[in-house]
């Protein structure tokens with residue numbers, strides 16, 4: 001039994017390989033399509049659903065009960081919910097949290113987001129783990145699996161999807177520094193999560209969030225001491241505009257920090273390729289090793305693509321030597337990159353995971369301190 005309000009409406013989920021699951025509608029009734037991906041986070045569904053990186057993805061929660069803490073006014077990571085659909089096993093009948101003022105069900109319904117509950121999410125996740133992420137459809141209006149499957153097969157794949165334009169801001173916005181302003185940063189919004197400017201502002205950085213179409217002149221116009229590229233949806237191989245901008249940023253000698261999509265674009269700018277993972281990394285307990293210190297950090301992650309770069313040694317680029325700085329201990333996927341100057345100091349870096357960790361562990365918050373140190377070094381040198 002699930003906590004739908006009112007009468008239960010049947011809903012059907014069909015994967016592109018024909019496997020189907022019958023469940024119960026929650027949130028908005030209707031029909032939706034996207035890439036089926038699973039997230040293993042036990043907490044943080046509000047932050048997950050409002051993360052723009054999930055554009056065109058149907059998220060499956062492996063945690064068996066979802067909705068317990070309701071919805072609140074402070075944890076959204078952006079202006080709306082972005083997931084194309086939400087799949088849960090047991091939608092909590094009761095919400096209980098001192099900050100909660102709405103239910104998950106109500107917010108999904110109000111924002112027109114299709115959810116399906118009463119799904120055997122363990123079987124579904126194991127299927128995706130074996131076969132890989134794939135397209136999916138969920139419907140309350142088409143309960144014939146063969147007919148819904150035909151519609152699923154008409155949908156575009158995530159490989160080759162260029163989605164940044166669908167999530168970026170239209171106009172620049174400023175997040176003021178908390179306390180004394182030490183630095184000015186141009187943060188290119190490829191699907192930015194609010195916690196990132198917050199973490200930077202807390203360190204004395206005034207963050208100018210710029211649209212994804214920003215030029216090097218826009219970066220210069222804000223008087224940026226450094227540049228940041230955010231996380232974001234879609235295939236990094238399509239992000240040619242941001243990559244060209246990043247190459248100009250590196251030509252200008254500005255410090256750079258990239259997270260997730262911003263890491264993949266950094267990889268491309270340095271001359272590495274990107275590729276699609278079988279089913280990606282999504283959750284808040286992914287182990288990563290910092291290769292320089294051999295320290296392990298438990299990280300929040302959400303990525304379906306990765307950078308293909310050698311795990312050992314350095315690679316020559318036109319700006320200096322580049323190297324892999326972090327790897328995932330589950331599967332050896334590249335999780336961080338560094339670009340060194342002639343003295344061997346890091347002049348630009350990126351991570352594939354989420355040091356802003358909303359939700360998630362705070363092991364990686366030191367990366368924001370590292371970036372602020374880099375801004376200080378660079379500013380001192382000029």
Ligand SMILES: NC(=O)CC[C@H](N)C(=O)O
Pocket residue numbers: 053230231232233234235236259260261262302303304305306
């Ligand atoms: N969170 C992100 O920035 C995700 C980056 C990219 N869309 C991926 O799936 O790999």
